[in-house]
Amino acid sequence: MRKLLIVVGVLLAVHVALLFVRPSGSAQAAAGTGSDRGVNVGLVLDIGGLGDKSFNDGAYRGAVRAEKELGAHIRLIEPGEESDRESGLRLLAAQHMDLVIGVGFIFTDDVTQLAKEYPNINFAVVDYAIATDKAGNPIPPPPNVAALKFKEEEGSFLVGALAALVSRSKKVGFVGGMDVPLIQKFEAGYKAGVRSVCPNCTVISQYAGVTPIAFRNPGKGKELALSQYQQGVDVIYHASGSTGLGVFEAARQTGKYAIGVDADQYSEAPGRVLTSMVKGVDVAVFDMVKRVRDKTFSGGIYTYGLAQNGVGYVYDEHNRALIPDSVRARVEQLKGEIIAGKIPVPSTR
Amino acid sequence: MRRTVEEALLPALVALLVAAVVGDVLILSFGQSPGSVYRLLIDGTWGNAYGFGQVLYKTTTLTFTGLAVAIGLRAGLFNIGAESQLAAGGFLAGLAGLMLPMGLPALATLPIYIVAAAAGGAIVGGIPGVLKARFGAHEVITTIMLNFIVLALLNYLTAAHLKVEGTLHTAEIHAGALPRLSSMIGAFRGSAANVVLFLALITAAAVAWFLFRTRRGFELRATGLQPAAAEYGGVNVGGVWWRTMALSGALAGIGGLNYVLGYKHYYEESFASGAGFLGIAVAIVGRNNPIGVVVAAFVFATMSQGGLAVNAVVPKQIVDVLQAVVIIAVAASVPEVRRLARARSAA
Numbered sequence: 218m219r220k221l222l223i224v225v226g227v228l229l230a231v232h233v234a235l236l237f238v239r240p241s242g243s244a245q246a247a248a249g250t251g252s253d254r255g256v257n258v259g260l261v262l263d264i265g266g267l268g269d270k271s272f273n274d275g276a277y278r279g280a281v282r283a284e285k286e287l288g289a290h291i292r293l294i295e296p297g298e299e300s301d302r303e304s305g306l307r308l309l310a311a312q313h314m315d316l317v318i319g320v321g322f323i324f325t326d327d328v329t330q331l332a333k334e335y336p337n338i339n340f341a342v343v344d345y346a347i348a349t350d351k352a353g354n355p356i357p358p359p360p361n362v363a364a365l366k367f368k369e370e371e372g373s374f375l376v377g378a379l380a381a382l383v384s385r386s387k388k389v390g391f392v393g394g395m396d397v398p399l400i401q402k403f404e405a406g407y408k409a410g411v412r413s414v415c416p417n418c419t420v421i422s423q424y425a426g427v428t429p430i431a432f433r434n435p436g437k438g439k440e441l442a443l444s445q446y447q448q449g450v451d452v453i454y455h456a457s458g459s460t461g462l463g464v465f466e467a468a469r470q471t472g473k474y475a476i477g478v479d480a481d482q483y484s485e486a487p488g489r490v491l492t493s494m495v496k497g498v499d500v501a502v503f504d505m506v507k508r509v510r511d512k513t514f515s516g517g518i519y520t521y522g523l524a525q526n527g528v529g530y531v532y533d534e535h536n537r538a539l540i541p542d543s544v545r546a547r548v549e550q551l552k553g554e555i556i557a558g559k560i561p562v563p564s565t566r
Numbered sequence: 567m568r569r570t571v572e573e574a575l576l577p578a579l580v581a582l583l584v585a586a587v588v589g590d591v592l593i594l595s596f597g598q599s600p601g602s603v604y605r606l607l608i609d610g611t612w613g614n615a616y617g618f619g620q621v622l623y624k625t626t627t628l629t630f631t632g633l634a635v636a637i638g639l640r641a642g643l644f645n646i647g648a649e650s651q652l653a654a655g656g657f658l659a660g661l662a663g664l665m666l667p668m669g670l671p672a673l674a675t676l677p678i679y680i681v682a683a684a685a686g687g688a689i690v691g692g693i694p695g696v697l698k699a700r701f702g703a704h705e706v707i708t709t710i711m712l713n714f715i716v717l718a719l720l721n722y723l724t725a726a727h728l729k730v731e732g733t734l735h736t737a738e739i740h741a742g743a744l745p746r747l748s749s750m751i752g753a754f755r756g757s758a759a760n761v762v763l764f765l766a767l768i769t770a771a772a773v774a775w776f777l778f779r780t781r782r783g784f785e786l787r788a789t790g791l792q793p794a795a796a797e798y799g800g801v802n803v804g805g806v807w808w809r810t811m812a813l814s815g816a817l818a819g820i821g822g823l824n825y826v827l828g829y830k831h832y833y834e835e836s837f838a839s840g841a842g843f844l845g846i847a848v849a850i851v852g853r854n855n856p857i858g859v860v861v862a863a864f865v866f867a868t869m870s871q872g873g874l875a876v877n878a879v880v881p882k883q884i885v886d887v888l889q890a891v892v893i894i895a896v897a898a899s900v901p902e903v904r905r906l907a908r909a910r911s912a913a
Contacts, residue, residue: 221576221580224580225576225579225580225583228580228583228584228586228587229583231587231590232583232586232587232590235587235590235591235594235600236590236600236601236604237601238590238594238599238600238601239599239601239602240594240597240598240599241597264839266882292878293877293878294874294877294878295877295881295882296874297840297870297873297874297882297886298839298840298841298870299825299834299836299837299839300620300623300624300758300825300829300837301870301874303758304620304758304871304874305874305877307616307756308610308874308875311616322732323734325732325733326733326735334756346732346733347732348732349731395725427722427725427726428718428721428722428725428726429721429725429734429835429836430718430721
């Protein structure tokens, strides 16, 4: 028994001693409460948090850039479960942030409700889901909420054109996650892009399912991709979350090409990822912080397309070798035409 | 008596201290001061009414899943399925809410909700119970597998039939919403804590009474200690198995009320994420004792909410690590403490 008490005593002593250690640089714990004029920004990520190499990381990148270039103070919260979303937003709202950003459409309800309780705080939601009333008219977000939307169809159009131009078999594929309007938008843009440069190319498009699990089913993704490659497809564009990891696996196995989505996914299968359709979540987040700083923020729907650099495709030192210069030139030309409004890009199939 | 108290409290104390020291080291490794981070953690949880309300809210769900796992372990059954039982309970209660007419008072709807949630959990928990009693299928395997099946099924039902377009949840339930604590104590404003907390405490007391004061409870514990001996003593072991699994599932299922009817007033896809599995840790740290489970649920709820509060300064994974350290330390220190305590009383 005495031994046990000694153990308890030693642990207690060590703990208390450590409590008083103050490493240099620990003062940054108080950052964001300082009296300088930088904008205080709270960022609540979706469950999954940092390291998803996609949405959450993109938002964080935008916030870090705002920290460097605009002198903003960032507070980051990574929820661990569903009820933490609202909790995180409230923690930040209670700390009188100038701007609170929810990363992901799942924050729509929470923010819409909270914005009414905190009318003096600005909110923004990436991919805010705009509800419709009974007559089918969109219901605008509350006056202090910015709904950040992306023209995924425009980015998808470009990678569609790129896929068709690179394809030798004149057959390209699409693997979607859950079969919902949001993902059908990617498909619609992609198909239009293919047709714009190659009217007689075939597009095989398939979805992994009708439930959210379709976004995290790499096994299914690989299965779909392998069957498409077997049918002669040589480039597949996926818009399917981690299901796409299976598509990359299939590309690696068969030596054919895949196109990534949301973020640069080159590293998932180096040499086999032709390009990625990137969503500029960082651009949108940075833009919001800037608007709040410049006092030009107002609620409403913000749309980020090719013109705003809100969507795009990857072309860098990694994949330059995979894309001939003539192809690159053609895609850039299309990009210019879309921005100029000469090519209408469909968002429904 | 004194020895029992020591045996119950000392492992928890040792475990928390070990976790605190490990936490110190981790916080230091991020270049922060442990003192200020722990203060931030306390401020964000017990230090203000909203934070404390969130802790109580999380305690509620964890109490139910902890009790579910604990009662199973008392009968020698390891129920890994609390996750899907919780979801199924919330789902059925949500369905019941959507079907009830608008404007019914909470007093009238609460019993219906409890029965629906318990039924949802009991069905999902009962299946592995019957499979074990009838065919000897191991409940660890069957409950894990049922997690996948049930969660996928609920996903499908919600996504394909029940959800409001553009969201992952059902329409709002208007019949007999359960009041939040903030309607009684204004300071809890905004917090999700609701009256299901009281239901959790009553349930814990009821489980304690059942386990230690009834014949069925005795049979359950006897089966857990030594099924063959219990059988010889006249206990229908198969019956105890399936009834316990169903009861365990029902307990987890009622936990679903906390989110679905106490907080959001709709069923949301994957609302239960993690709470079912954390229930295992709660049961182990609470040493399968209903009172211990409530205390352990409170500790884990504090850590979970505290993780959010310190998130701006240190990665919240620190809290995940601390939770794991507590579990390991309790698991390791229970036998050690018992040995040392016994050595003393023998001397």
